[in-house]
Amino acid sequence: MQIVVKDLAFGRINMSIEKDIQQQTFRNSYQKATVNIIFSANWLTEQIKIFLDEEHITPQQYNILRILRGSMKPLSTLQIRERMLDKMSDTSRIVDRLVLKELVEKKLSTADK
Template structure:
């Protein structure tokens, strides 16, 4: 991977600065590989994310509830949902109890697509195969600690 060659060539002010760059590289690497799995199904990572959230919930969720469960806090949920509606992977119905809300449900077509994608789950997990179990745990610990700032 040329990214890696790149990052090793560069000079850094500190290990902390290198860690920032490294985090960005690693995120980009992860996204690139994620897209490889999803592209053939004409699905973006965020669309996939929302589909999984809806299936996991097992009941209709409002746009706000979806957003709160998404990885990107600030995601433009209503427009992503609209794209999923256009692809007929989800349905949108105004909530009768509170008509400000929209009940979003995964459709049969959406469920079928996820079933197909479940097949990829193991290759998907294998993305991080270079780390063994304990290294993955270690990484999780460091990232948690990293983010745990007071602000």
């Protein structure tokens, strides 16, 4: 399996949170930083969603591909689940969808028998 990372087309980045959310004042620098982090996280999530939509995969599927790519050996579903960012994901169902997309292979493990 080979994964190629593409450049995301971010466009112009506006560095003013005040302009972005149309709020001129904040109670203090802590509130401004908190709002800025939330805003930036939402922006980044949207950019990642756009990228993944172009590849026809979900964030959970990408996470599994990332885990498998970083592993030096094949992993069981349980091992993948332990490394997932979203621990509530249905790992076996997601892996089955990746198999249907021919992005991963499932093989029986002789060690598990």
